[in-house]
Amino acid sequence: MTETRQCPCNSGALYADCCEGVLAGLRKAATAEALMRSRYSAYVMGDVGYLLRTWHPSTRPPGIDRNTIPDWCCLDIIQTEKGQADDNDGIVEFQATALSGDERVKLHEVSYFVKEGGAWLYVSGDVTGDSSRSRRTINKVGRNCLCPCGSGKKFKRCCGL
Helix, strand or coil, X not given: CCCCCECCCCCCCEHHHCCHHHHCCCCCCCCHHHHHHHHHHHHHHCCHHXXXXXXXXXXXXXXXXXXXXXXXXXXXXXXXXXXXXXXXXXXXXEEEEEEECCEEXXXXXXXXXXXXXXXXXXXXXXXXCCCEEEECCCCCCCCCCECCCCCCCEHHHCCCC
């Protein structure tokens, strides 16, 4: 069965054409940004095995508790530096939004990646000062309302997927 939903990474592509093959191990992420997007999709889907496999061994935690992962619902890539197919390292700056209980969580991070053995790996990230947590004022969101994560999209096309 072919996957027909949009990819969680907000690339605008279908999941089957974007991150699905990378998460399934059918192909490698071609760039640092592609790895960043696939890791974001893995967080959305709770695929901790993929997250650990794509984390550089020098900084990889012993494990990730799936229950501590918030409900990520919006990813915006701000900029990239290097990280192309012919590079060996790269930087991806992004902002991600999650809904966690009654709070909206914004994470603004500059992530560092290296390519080893032809595969991109996440090394570390620096969280910037404009990451935040804020209380949501809306308890129930209609499917056609703007999403409370701040993406500007309708809830049904964003966090309500």
